[in-house]
Amino acid sequence: MSSQTGLNGYFSGVQMKMRGGNPMETSSCAGSEIDARKAVYQPMDFMEKTVKVKFAESVFTVDRSLLEEHCEYFRALFQSGMKECLEDEVSLQVPSAxxxxxxxxVIHSERPMLSGDEIxxxxxxxxxxxxDLLTEHLINIITSDNCLLMYHTAATFGLLKLFRSAALFIRDIYEDLKEDVKGLPEDxxxxxxxxxxxxxxxxxxxxPTIKLLQDFMRTVCYLDEDEKDWKVLTHLPLNASTTMAGVTVLDDKLYIVGGVYDITNKVVESGFCYDVSTDTWSTFSSPRQLRYNCTLVSHVGDLFVIGGEYExxxxxxVERYKVSSDTWSFAANLPRPASTVACAKAMRRLFICLWRPKDATEIYEYMANKDEWMLITTLVRHQSYGHCMVGHRDNLYVMRNGPSDDFLRCMMDCYNLTSGQWTAMPGQYENSKGALFTAVVRGDSVFTVNRRATVExxxxxxxxxxxxxxxxxxxIGSMWTFLLRLPKKSRELLQKKNNGAEISSDLSSSASVPVLPTIFNGK
Structure with a gap:
């Protein structure tokens, strides 16, 4: 007896046969359990250049070139010149089927949410x-529910990149996990x-301004959560502009692109970068096309400046900036012209909102490997468009104005990337303190801010x-919110500065690099 495996088109017409005579279907739903211990996978049609990968009673027939491209183990095996590289079946004792x-x-471009056993x-x-693709996917799906499991298991198997990512995630929400963390090994x-x-x-x-007219409010601020107040991190350079600019963070550095001088909308040509570890500003080249009212976002290790206006x-x-070489190059154009584009990242995937009259907010994803924008879904709400978007786990939250362009009424809808379903969120999200135009997620919390209140x-x-x-x-004016890791010495100096004490201007980091747990040393 046979049935479709539910592998979402990995193999053209894959059939699954159970030794015990009963069919078993795998699932791509969030939290699904996959039991492949007794499954034999065979293709219905002949597939050229395939190899059978056998785990005890389970056999997978897989494209050899895919394994060689994405898996270091098989790449080394197939290129070794040994007789095994010519055989059409490989038997593995580990890992599990x-x-x-x-x-x-994951190799076939799925992004499944996984249960504990699957993780x-x-x-x-x-x-x-x-x-590598599987490691990156595991990093992408770290949540407060699975971070401790990811952390402990990555330590057990020596998967350093995942271990480090899970550790930083835990540190960000340490107060919420303090009791659960006690169950981990001491190291x-x-x-x-x-x-x-x-x-x-x-x-x-x-x-921009001049030194004599330097505004004490031209600052970048950080939130002191203990005192529940905003404090000064650094002052903007005199010739930097954040008016109608693109602002974002990459690798614990703040970047500013574009921006205008005054009502003439003359564009500032230099980009500006603030390095929090050294408390220093530097400049970098402007995009090939000068622009304002643009969106700047970090993705796959680069900066992207999206849309905007000029004259x-x-x-x-859209342009892509490589920090290492200080070079800009054009990426795929947006589906249509747009300025001040709302964007967000979920599971480290990049999404944007575009408006389409009448009443439609379209969500596009940027596919970096293909350099193209793909329409994911469309939200239709009468006289209402998405103006802010944030991602949490596999959800996108789109904040939009109320009917009749009432931007003082902030409504919200949630789109789940796994199920492909929209959900209208109850209530309004301004708490009578103004509409929600900027927000940032950390762990299972989202911080929103306006002139009247910062709300977690x-x-x-x-x-x-x-x-x-x-x-x-x-x-007054626009606001941008981000997350940065302030080095410990910087934190101490900032506390003294904000208390009015005389301090050194050198904010270089002296934070020590912690020693890896002994499990990584084989002890």
């Missing part, structure tokens, strides 16, 4: 076979505690629940 099946799903098997699989706890947690950063809207013309062009919400299944309120950011 279930972990290998997860790897195949353990997937970590063992990527540690043994060295599948793993000792590794987490010295790490630097993320801090909320705010940048307001300012135009009152709205543009569809706990993200729950069907709502954002107010967790605590703090001082607002009393500036």
């Amino acid at each position: 279930r972990g290998f099946l997860v790897a195949l799903r 353990v098997d997937a970590i063992e699989c990527t540690a043994f076979l060295h599948i 793993l706890i000792e590794y987490i505690e010295p790490l630097v947690p993320s801090t909320y950063i705010m940048v307001g809207s300012h135009s 009152k013309n709205i543009m569809s062009s 919400y706990a993200i729950e299944d069907n709502k954002w629940r107010t967790k605590k309120e703090m001082t607002g950011f009393p500036r």
Whole structure:
């Protein structure tokens, strides 16, 4: 007896046969359990250049070139020149068939949310076979529910990149996990505690000035969560502009692109970069096309400047900046011209909102490997368009104005990337303190800010629940919010500075690099 395996088109017409005579279907749903221990996978049609990968009673027929491209273990095997590289079947004692099946799903461009058992098997699989795509996917799906499991299992199998990512995630929400962390081995706890947690950063809207007219409010600020107030991190350079600029963070550095001098909309040509570890500003080259009212975002290790305007013309062009070489290149154009584009990242995937009259907000994903924009879904709400978007786990939250362009009414809808379903969120998200135009997620919390209040919400299944309120950011104009890891010495000096003490201007980091747990040393 045979049935479709549910592998979502990996193999053209794959059939599955059970030795016991009963069919078993795998699932790509979130939290699904995959039991492939007794499954034999065979293609219905002949596939050229395939290899059979056998785990005990389970056999997978897989494209040899895919394994060679994405799996270091098989690449070394197939290129070794040994007789095994010419055989059409490879038998493996480890990892498990279930972990290998997860790897195949990821190699074939699926992004499955995994159960605990699947996570353990997937970590063992990527540690043994060295599948970078699977490691990256595991990093992408770290959540507060699975971060401790990811951390402990990655330590067990020596998967350093995942281990480090999970440790930083835990450090960011340490207070929420404090009791659960106690269940970890002592050396793993000792590794987490010295790490630097993320801090909320705010940048307001300012135009260039001169030294005599330097505005004391031309600052980048950070949120002191203990005192529930915003404090100064650094001052903007005199010739930097955040008015109608693109602002973002990459690798703990703040970047500013574009921006205008005054009402003439003359564009600032230099880009500006703030390095938090040294408390220094530097400049870098401007995009090939000068622009303002643009969106700047970091993705796949580069910066992308999206859309915007120049000389009152709205543009569809997108440019990509490589920091290492200080070079700009054009990427795929937007589907249509747009300025001040709302964007967000979820599971480290990049999404944007575009408006389409009437009443439609379209969500596109940028496919970096193909350099193209793909339409994911469309939200239709009467006289209402998405103006802000944030990602949490596999959800996109789109904030939009109320009917009749009432931007004081901030409504919200949630799109789940796994199920492909929209959900209308109950309530309004301005708490009578102004509409929500900027937000940033850390762990299971989202921070929103306006002139009246900074509000931390706990993200729950069907709502954002107010967790605590703090001082607002009393500036006019646009605001940008981010996360930065402030080095420990910087934190200490900032505390002294904000208390009015005389301090050194050298904010270089002296934070020590923690020693890896002994498990990585084979002890």
